[in-house]
Amino acid sequence: MTLESIISVRNLHVSYRDRKVLKGINLDIYKNRITAIMGPSGCGKSTLLRCMNRMIDLSEGARVGGKVLYRGENIYSPKIDPAQIRFRIGMVFQKPNPFPKSIFENVAFGPRINGYKGDLSALVEQSLQRAGLWDEVKDRLHENAYMLSGGQQQRLCIARALALEPEVLLLDEPCSALDPISTMHVEELIRQLKERLTIVIVTHNIQQAARVADYTAFLLQGELVEFGETSRMFTVPKDKRTEDFITGRFG
Amino acid sequence: MVDSAGKGFRREKGVEILLALAASVSVLVTIGIVVSLFSETAGFFKEVSVKEFFTGTKWTPLFSPAHYGIAPLVAGTMLVTVIAMIVAAPLGLASAIYLSEYAPDGVRRLIKPVLEILAGIPTIVYGYFALTFVTPIIRAVFPQTNVFNALSAGIVMGIMLIPMISSLSEDAMTAVPNSLREAAYALGATKLEVSYKVVIPAAVSGIVASFILAFSRAIGETMIVTLAAGSTPKLTFNPLDSIQTMTAFIVQVMLGDAPFGSIEYKSVYAVASVLFVVTLSLNLIGTWIVRRYKEVY
Ligand SMILES: Nc1ncnc2c1ncn2[C@@H]1O[C@H](COP(=O)(O)OP(=O)(O)OP(=O)(O)O)[C@@H](O)[C@H]1O
Ligand SMILES: [Mg+2]
Numbered sequence: 031m032t033l034e035s036i037i038s039v040r041n042l043h044v045s046y047r048d049r050k051v052l053k054g055i056n057l058d059i060y061k062n063r064i065t066a067i068m069g070p071s072g073c074g075k076s077t078l079l080r081c082m083n084r085m086i087d088l089s090e091g092a093r094v095g096g097k098v099l100y101r102g103e104n105i106y107s108p109k110i111d112p113a114q115i116r117f118r119i120g121m122v123f124q125k126p127n128p129f130p131k132s133i134f135e136n137v138a139f140g141p142r143i144n145g146y147k148g149d150l151s152a153l154v155e156q157s158l159q160r161a162g163l164w165d166e167v168k169d170r171l172h173e174n175a176y177m178l179s180g181g182q183q184q185r186l187c188i189a190r191a192l193a194l195e196p197e198v199l200l201l202d203e204p205c206s207a208l209d210p211i212s213t214m215h216v217e218e219l220i221r222q223l224k225e226r227l228t229i230v231i232v233t234h235n236i237q238q239a240a241r242v243a244d245y246t247a248f249l250l251q252g253e254l255v256e257f258g259e260t261s262r263m264f265t266v267p268k269d270k271r272t273e274d275f276i277t278g279r280f281g
Numbered sequence: 282m283v284d285s286a287g288k289g290f291r292r293e294k295g296v297e298i299l300l301a302l303a304a305s306v307s308v309l310v311t312i313g314i315v316v317s318l319f320s321e322t323a324g325f326f327k328e329v330s331v332k333e334f335f336t337g338t339k340w341t342p343l344f345s346p347a348h349y350g351i352a353p354l355v356a357g358t359m360l361v362t363v364i365a366m367i368v369a370a371p372l373g374l375a376s377a378i379y380l381s382e383y384a385p386d387g388v389r390r391l392i393k394p395v396l397e398i399l400a401g402i403p404t405i406v407y408g409y410f411a412l413t414f415v416t417p418i419i420r421a422v423f424p425q426t427n428v429f430n431a432l433s434a435g436i437v438m439g440i441m442l443i444p445m446i447s448s449l450s451e452d453a454m455t456a457v458p459n460s461l462r463e464a465a466y467a468l469g470a471t472k473l474e475v476s477y478k479v480v481i482p483a484a485v486s487g488i489v490a491s492f493i494l495a496f497s498r499a500i501g502e503t504m505i506v507t508l509a510a511g512s513t514p515k516l517t518f519n520p521l522d523s524i525q526t527m528t529a530f531i532v533q534v535m536l537g538d539a540p541f542g543s544i545e546y547k548s549v550y551a552v553a554s555v556l557f558v559v560t561l562s563l564n565l566i567g568t569w570i571v572r573r574y575k576e577v578y
Contacts, residue, residue: 088466117469127460130483140468143478187464194468 034061036101036198036228037082037119043095044077044086051077053252054096059198064220064229066243066260068236070275074252075232076124079200082230083119084112100198117144120191124203126183128175128190133158133167136175136186140194153193160226161189162219181212188219199223201231205238217242236276240264248272318557321550328544334551340514340530342548343537349548351555353514357524361435361506362499364520368439369495373446374488380447381454382476393448400444408508411437416509423521429511432520438505442495449494453487454480493567497560503528527552 037059044052051074059065059082067075080086081098084105097104105115117140128136137154146153154171158164163185167178175186184204191199201220205213220229220242233239239246240260247257248269256263256272267273326334329349337350376396380389416433420426457480465479481488511523512533525533531549539545 083467085463085467088463113466113469113471116467121467123460123463123467125460127458127464129461129464129479139465139478143465143468143470143474190464190468 033063035059036061037230038099039078039081039096040099041096042078042081042098044074044081045093046089047091051252052081055249055254057247057254057257059228059230060245061228062224062226063244064224064231064242065245065247066239067230067232067247067249068234068239068275069249071234073249075234075249076202078249079121079202079230079232082198082200083116083121084110085116085121087112117194118196119198119200120194120196121200122184122187122191122202122204125207126180126187128178128183128186130174130176132172133175133178133186134171137189137193140190144194157189157193158186160192160223161185162215162222163189179212181208181215184208184212184216185219188216192223196227198228198230201229203232203234205233205235213238236278248275250275315557318550318554321547322554325544325547325551328547329551338516340525342545343534343539347544349551351527351552353516354525354527354530354552355555356516356518357431357506357510357514358500358526358528360431360518360520360524361438361510361526362496364432364435365438365442365499366492366496368436369442369446369499370492372439373443373491373495374450376443376447377450377454377488378476378481381451382472382480396444396447399441400448402441404441404502404504405508407437407441408434408505411505411509419521426521427511427523429509429513429523430521431510431524434506434508434510435520437509438499438502441502441505442499445498446491446495449491450484450488453484453491456487457483490567493563497563497567500560500563501528501556503532507532527556 035058039055039057039059042052042055043050055078057078067078069075077086077089077092080089081094082100086092086094094106098106100115100119103110105112129139131139134154137157138150141150141153155164155168158167163182166182167173167186170177175183178186184207188199188201188204205216208216217238220231223229224244231238231242243260245258246260246263248255248263248271250271256267256269258268263272264276267276273279334349334351336352337348338352339348339350340353341348376392380392384392411433412429415437416426416428416430419430419433420428426432461479461483462475465475470478506526507529510526510529512525512529513523514525514530515522517524530552534545534549537545539549
């Protein structure tokens with residue numbers, strides 16, 4: 031079984047104005063695997079994730095140095111259109127953020143702006159199916175998305191991202207605003223999605239990383255302390271700080 | 282103890298009554314205005330038939346034979362208002378989009394006060410500007426243009442309305458949460474798509490409200506039209522013609538020497554009643570549209 035790296039982070043530095051937040055990160059994201067990025071609050075997890083699809087461009091005052099290679103190409107090279115990168119690399123945020131439109135229009139938004147020519151209804155249905163939401167919403171597709179529960183809204187946001195058939199899905203603490211049952215649903219969903227795409231999930235929940243991730247990266251104060259297979263890292267951590275963090279002896 | 286508590290209580294009561302009186306002043310005044318408006322209007326309709334007023338096409342109360350068909354005044358008002366909205370709606374909205382979505386902080390800090398100053402200019406200055414600056418330009422382009430014309434007043438009124446539409450619409454757009462913008466960017470949207478497909482639809486009720494308020498304001502605007510649009514009640518849709526608006530007519534009669542209680546005098550109230558009803562219904566239609574748009578989401 032060979033591992034293909036789809037995103038490679040190389041010597042990545044990020045600072046907000048004069049504050050260094052990421053200090054020389056090197057990391058490979060493997061195709062069709064789930065990679066968790068864990069670490070305490072404020073260590074730079076979201077920043078690292080946002081660098082992978084150039085959402086960092088929208089953060090005021092952020093400066094990026096180093097490279098992020100997507101399929102071997104540096105996404106920070108001047109000839110790259112960030113909108114095209116985000117179209118291939120989807121993102122789901124910490125707080126569910128559906129548009130104030132119908133369920134259908136939420137899922138159709140991405141395909142519409144990217145000029146999708148096929149059968150939109152079929153695509154919407156398929157995306158909702160894959161997000162495990164279809165059965166719950168199939169009779170109310172034209173209701174406002176705000177009528178859904180928080181967990182349903184988050185799965186709708188996942189469906190919305192899936193409608194573009196991205197190769198990579200970046201999830202930034204997708205369960206932190208959800209109750210345990212909804213969290214279980216989303217985690218189950220993430221495991222299923224691994225078949226067709228690559229997933230990077232940010233979490234500060236150690237158990238969640240252990241439950242869903244094939245690989246885990248442990249970030250501390252802007253540095254990558256350890257990266258490896260989750261099962262190995264959680265049984266025999268190489269770094270003392272990793273051990274402290276996963277055994278809860280941290281800070 | 283008991284005594285001071287009693288005094289405190291009495292003072293509280295007194296303050297409450299004073300505040301209630303203050304609040305009721307505006308309500309009472311409004312009721313008074315409406316009552317006097319409609320009673321004088323009723324007096325007017327004792328002498329002029331409702332049919333003539335609403336279906337007549339001539340308005341010549343100050344000449345004989347006097348005609349009292351309000352259509353020319355309504356047409357004049359609408360002509361100027363529509364021209365003003367054609368100028369103000371796109372420019373106001375574009376400026377709001379620019380300020381809310383595109384402008385760097387420094388530029389926004391520069392432009393916002395300028396817009397506020399624009400909103401604070403007395404309308405007589407706008408009227409003067411229309412007459413002495415805009416009208417000559419229009420006449421240079423279209424020599425057949427009257428010195429007093431609807432176009433000049435309409436354009437300048439539009440300029441006057443831009444800050445109002447811009448600032449109300451911008452408020453509505455800045456109120457759209459950033460998380461929605463991020464959601465759209467993350468789906469590969471460009472800045473333009475984010476503005477047009479996310480921010481404007483989410484802010485549409487505020488934008489519509491700003492248009493309606495501007496429209497209402499334009500209908501009631503007096504100084505610019507009195508100075509620049511003329512005093513010729515004429516049923517026309519030619520923007521280069523001299524016309525008269527409802528408000529300008531009221532000014533004309535009030536400044537003239539129409540004797541109290543005369544029919545000319547009463548005609549002012551009839552026109553004012555129409556103005557009142559039109560503005561009121563506009564606001565009602567406006568709130569209705571806002572509610573409908575909200576339901577679409
Ligand atoms: N737009 C910004 N401007 C300035 N500083 C920022 C900005 N975004 C994040 N930071 C700072 O950068 C550091 C890393 O932030 P980041 O959001 O990446 O952390 P995180 O690991 O995701 O934390 P959390 O678990 O709380 O979400 C924090 O100290 C944060 O205060
Ligand atoms: Mg974060």
